[in-house]
Amino acid sequence: MNYESISFLRYPGGKGRMLEFLVKHLPSSTAITGKYVEPFVGGGSVYFSIQPKKAVLSDANQDLIDLYLGIQKDARNVWKNFVRFGRTKTEYFRVRDVYSPRGLTQKAARVLFLNRTCFKGMWRHNSNGDFNVGYGGQDRRWVINQENLLQVKNAIRQVKLLCSDFEEVIDNTNEGDFIFSDPPYRPNEKEQLHSHYVGKKFMFDDHIRLSKALKRATKRKVKWALTISAHPEILALYKGNCILKIPRGTGRKPGSTVNDSGEVLITNYVKPERGI
Ligand SMILES: C[S@@+](CC[C@H](N)C(=O)[O-])C[C@H]1O[C@@H](n2cnc3c(N)ncnc32)[C@H](O)[C@@H]1O
CATH class of the missing domain: 3.40.50.150 (Vaccinia Virus protein VP39)
Structure with missing residues (x-):
């Protein structure tokens, strides 16, 4: 297995x-x-x-729960938003510090993007609650695909998610x-x-x-x-x-x-x- x-x-x-x-x-x-x-x-x-x-x-971790909620709601749309982000370090900092997502699926895509491209997959927030991990690169971004998100959606379709x-x-x-x-x-x-x-x-x-x-x-x-x-x-x-x-x-x-x-x-x- x-x-x-x-x-x-x-x-x-x-x-x-x-x-x-x-x-x-x-x-x-x-x-x-x-x-x-x-x-x-x-x-x-x-x-x-x-x-x-x-x-x-x-x-x-509210960001994490928003990610699950976004996938539960509409995994295809999360994926669509995830692939729209650019591939540069500048884009990473824009998404981290400037971009403001609208709705659950955009929020989820942002969290997934930061998780897959930040340094070592860390979750660290400053005292204002802002995600402040540095850039890690694009290598780990593309090892997942839409199918993975659909599998997650399927596995959590009836789950109660709480923060x-x-x-x-x-x-x-x-x-x-x-x-x-x-x-x-x-x-x-x-x-x-x-x-x-x-x-x-x-x-x-x-x-x-x-x-x-x-x-x-x-x-x-x-x-x-x-x-x-x-x-x-x-x-x-x-x-x-x-x-x-x-x-x-x-x-x-x-x-x-x-x-x-x-x-x-x-x-x-x-x-x-x-x-x-
Ligand atoms: C060791 S990790 C869990 C890892 C998970 N088992 C896995 O396989 O990925 C611990 C988790 O506890 C969460 N956490 C920290 N303090 C908490 C609290 N007071 N109540 C609930 N969750 C908390 C963190 O956000 C983190 O996701």
């Missing part, structure tokens, strides 16, 4: 490289009786691999739902300085808030899985849950792969063999 079949976004911290391992330890689409809920969806690699029947995908903080999304789950959480983290760092995702940083206090929200979900009999750094202070938040080392993952340098990821998969269920 090709676990990266729908990979239309460049996403820091994306789970593409560890999908084979992850998917083995997550429930299959048919084993999820309620909704599949992903509160930190990013590039959505896990969602696209599982393709559950009912899903809520959420993220605090929200994770806590509210997790608190809205019920028995039968399944939560897959992939919060921002860097292996071996306690204080998270992830300003490359959204303006607001994800700090250790947010990890405490997340662990408490997942504990409340467990009390409501909601099953969940979480990928996280194997830092002892993070692991201490999840005592009593199942913890598995993730063998292969993303290295510290964007785009690199390492054999010991320094990351773990934590679940509130025992090894599912595709069920829970």
